[in-house]
Amino acid sequence: MRELQADYVVVGSGAVGMAFADIILTESDASVLIIDRYAKPGGHWNVAYPFVELHQPAAFYGVSSKELSGGRLEQGGLNDGLGELATGAQVSAYFDDVMRHQFLPTGRVQYYPSCDYQGDGQFESKISGERFSVTANKKLVDCTHLNTEVPSTHLPNFSVADDVRFMPLNDLPKVSEAPAGYVVIGAGKTGIDACLWLLGNGVDPDTITWIVSRDAWLLDRRNTQIADEFFFETMGSYANQMESLAEAESPDALFEKLEETGYFVRIHPDVKPSMFHAATISTPEIEELRRIKNVIRLGRVKSISRDQIVLDKGVVPTSPEIIHVDCSASALANIGIKTIFTGKTITPQMVRPYQPVFSAAFIAHVELSYADDDTKNRFCAPVPLPNHDTDFLRFTAVSLANQYQWNTEPALRAWIAGNRLDGPSKLLQGLKPDDAEKMQVVKRIQESVPRAAANLQRLLQQVS
Ligand SMILES: Cc1cc2nc3c(=O)[nH]c(=O)nc-3n(C[C@H](O)[C@H](O)[C@H](O)COP(=O)(O)OP(=O)(O)OC[C@H]3O[C@@H](n4cnc5c(N)ncnc54)[C@H](O)[C@@H]3O)c2cc1C
Numbered sequence: 437m438r439e440l441q442a443d444y445v446v447v448g449s450g451a452v453g454m455a456f457a458d459i460i461l462t463e464s465d466a467s468v469l470i471i472d473r474y475a476k477p478g479g480h481w482n483v484a485y486p487f488v489e490l491h492q493p494a495a496f497y498g499v500s501s502k503e504l505s506g507g508r509l510e511q512g513g514l515n516d517g518l519g520e521l522a523t524g525a526q527v528s529a530y531f532d533d534v535m536r537h538q539f540l541p542t543g544r545v546q547y548y549p550s551c552d553y554q555g556d557g558q559f560e561s562k563i564s565g566e567r568f569s570v571t572a573n574k575k576l577v578d579c580t581h582l583n584t585e586v587p588s589t590h591l592p593n594f595s596v597a598d599d600v601r602f603m604p605l606n607d608l609p610k611v612s613e614a615p616a617g618y619v620v621i622g623a624g625k626t627g628i629d630a631c632l633w634l635l636g637n638g639v640d641p642d643t644i645t646w647i648v649s650r651d652a653w654l655l656d657r658r659n660t661q662i663a664d665e666f667f668f669e670t671m672g673s674y675a676n677q678m679e680s681l682a683e684a685e686s687p688d689a690l691f692e693k694l695e696e697t698g699y700f701v702r703i704h705p706d707v708k709p710s711m712f713h714a715a716t717i718s719t720p721e722i723e724e725l726r727r728i729k730n731v732i733r734l735g736r737v738k739s740i741s742r743d744q745i746v747l748d749k750g751v752v753p754t755s756p757e758i759i760h761v762d763c764s765a766s767a768l769a770n771i772g773i774k775t776i777f778t779g780k781t782i783t784p785q786m787v788r789p790y791q792p793v794f795s796a797a798f799i800a801h802v803e804l805s806y807a808d809d810d811t812k813n814r815f816c817a818p819v820p821l822p823n824h825d826t827d828f829l830r831f832t833a834v835s836l837a838n839q840y841q842w843n844t845e846p847a848l849r850a851w852i853a854g855n856r857l858d859g860p861s862k863l864l865q866g867l868k869p870d871d872a873e874k875m876q877v878v879k880r881i882q883e884s885v886p887r888a889a890a891n892l893q894r895l896l897q898q899v900s
Pocket residue numbers: 447448449450451452453471472473474478479480481488489490491492493497551552553554579580582583584585586625626767790791792793
C-alpha cells in the first residue's frame with residue numbers, strides 16, 4: 437500500500453470538486469489530492485447523453501478562475517437570443533483542460549483518476565489494482581454526497597421484460613431504423629430533453645407517448661441571463677419572486693403569484709404541478725413540448741411487458757415496435773443534507789439555490805478565510821434540494837438566511853462581487869445611480885427581501 441498525503445484530499449472531480457479545488461489553489465498555497473472513479477474530471481458530464489447541454493447559461497458555470505462560455509448568444513434554435521449553453525462535450529473538455537493546464541502545472545495537485553475511494557483514507561486504482569492510503573493534513577472534502585444519478589448509470593425501479601425495446605436516452609442517437617413510436621418515461625430535465633430531441637429530429641408528435649408521473653414547476657431561462665440587456669428579466673424576476681414571497685397568504689397563492697409574474701412556468705397550464713427540481717426551460721421549448729398530446733398521468737411505471745405498460749393507476753398498451761426511453765433517473769438521488777464543516781471533513785452542498793459550482797467555490801473560500809467550524813457553518817447552511825413544490829419554500833428560507841449572514845460580512849460581500857460564478861453581482865456592477873428604471877428594480881428587491889423572509893416563516897407553518 438502506497439502512502440500519500442496532501443493538505444486537502446478531494447473525493448470526486450465533478451464540477452463541485454473542481455470548483456472547490458480551484459479556489460484552494462488560487463487563494464492559498466495548500467496542496468490538493470483529487471481522487472475519482474472516472475478516468476477524466478467533470479463527473480457525470482462524462483457519461484451524460486450525447487445531446488445534453490447545460491440548462492443555464494455557460495457564462496456562470498465551471499471553476500472561478502476560467503471562463504467556460506465565449507460570451508456569445510445562441511443564434512437560431514429553441515434558445516435563440518439567450519446566453520449560450522455549453523454542450524456536455526464542451527463541459528467535459530473544459531474540466532479536462534482545467535486539470536491539465538491549470539491544476540497540474542501548479543505542482544501542488546496530485547490527481548488519481550480511475551480510483552475508487554473506499555473511506556478511511558483508503559483508495560484503489562480500478563486499472564492497476566494498486567492500493568493507496570492517504571492522509572489529509574487539513575481536510576477531507578467529500579464531493580460525492582449529492583450522488584448525481586444519470587440515465588446511463590441508473591437502474592430503473594420498475595421491471596422491463598426481455599422482449600421490450602428499452603433504452604436510456606443516451607442510446608437514442610444509435611437508433612438506426614424509425615420505430616412505430618416512442619414512449620418517454622419521465623418528465624424531469626432528461627425527459628424534456630428526450631422529447632425535444634425526438635421532435636427536433638422530425639418525429640411526429642402523435643407517435644410520442646409521454647409518461648408524466650408528476651408535473652413540474654420550471655424556471656424561465658430568460659430570467660437566468662447574466663448580461664446587461666437582460667437586467668430587467670433577471671433582476672426583475674428576482675424582484676417578482678421576493679414580492680410574491682412577501683405578499684402571498686398561502687403556499688397556493690404563492691405559486692399562483694409566482695406564475696402570474698413569470699417566475700415559474702409550466703408545460704401544461706391545465707395541470708397543477710406538484711414537483712420542483714429547478715429545471716430551466718425556454719418559451720419556445722415549452723411550445724414545442726405542447727405539440728405532444730399523448731401525455732399519460734397514471735402515476736409511476738411499475739412494469740413494461742411486450743404489450744402493456746402497468747402504472748400505479750392504470751395500464752396503457754404498447755408493442756415491440758415501440759421504443760421505450762428511460763428518463764426516470766433522478767439527477768439528485770441523495771437529497772438529504774449534512775452539516776458542511778464537521779471537524780476534518782467538508783461536505784460541499786448548495787449554499788445558494790441552483791448554483792452548485794458557485795456554492796463549492798464559496799465554501800472553499802470560507803474554509804480558507806475563517807478559523808472555526810461554527811463561523812464557517814454560520815455562512816454555509818446547506819440549502820435543501822427541492823423535490824416537491826413546497827420545498828421551494830424551504831430552500832428559499834435557507835438561502836435568504838445565508839444571504840443575510842453574508843451581508844453582515846463586508847469581506848465576503850466583496851469576494852462574492854468579484855467572483856465570476858456569481859451572476860447577479862455582474863448585473864449590479866454595471867448599474868449607474870442615474871438609471872432610474874433599473875434602480876427602481878433594485879429598490880423593489882431591497883424593500884421586499886426582509887418582508888419575504890418574515891412571510892416565508894408564516895408560509896412554512898402551513899406546509900407539512
Ligand atoms: C442533465 C443535467 C444538466 C444539468 N445542468 C446544470 C446547469 O446548467 N447548471 C448547474 O449549475 N447544474 C446543472 N446540473 C447539475 C449538476 O449535477 C451539477 O452542476 C454538477 O455537475 C454536479 O457535480 P458534482 O461534482 O456534485 O457531481 P458529479 O458530477 O456526480 O461528480 C461526483 C464525482 O464523484 C465521483 N465519485 C463518487 N463516489 C466516488 C468514490 N467512492 N470514489 C471515487 N470517486 C467517486 C464520481 O465518479 C463523480 O465524478 C445538471 C445536471 C444534469 C444531470
